[in-house]
Amino acid sequence: MIGAAVLLALPGGAAAQKLDSRLAAVLDCPRITDPAQRLACFDAAVTPLRQAASSGSLEARSLGPKALDGKIRATRGQGYDQMLIQLENGDRWLLKIEGNERLPKAGAAVTIKRGALGNWWVKVAGVQTFQSRFLGQPD
Structure with a gap:
């Protein structure tokens, strides 16, 4: 199993x-x-x-985020409508940018929640919420 x-x-x-x-x-x-x-x-x-x-000797591989809150360590644009953020714990998220939202900056606090249909929502600085996709930890 x-x-x-x-x-x-x-x-x-x-x-x-x-x-x-x-x-x-x-x-x-x-x-x-x-x-x-x-x-x-x-x-x-x-x-x-x-x-x-x-x-217990088989090390489990994390398939989900390590935490559901934290701070942004780094950001990088991914085309005109997406932004990659990496949290201090190493988790990476791809945010969907839909309009005139203020782009997240390093040091901003985030809260992450799973949506009703299995999608993820990242709330930045308690103000803006972005639909997102979990990308895992860097290799």
């Missing part, structure tokens, strides 16, 4: 190269075309992963 949840949540590509070797072994199994060999691969790969998860 844990392995399936982790597999579905992880992005592919370059991020897969940084995975725990036990998880990487599970991710390699779908490439096997013979069903019996593929099942044997999953059985062999899941056992050490399950043991690591139950013993």
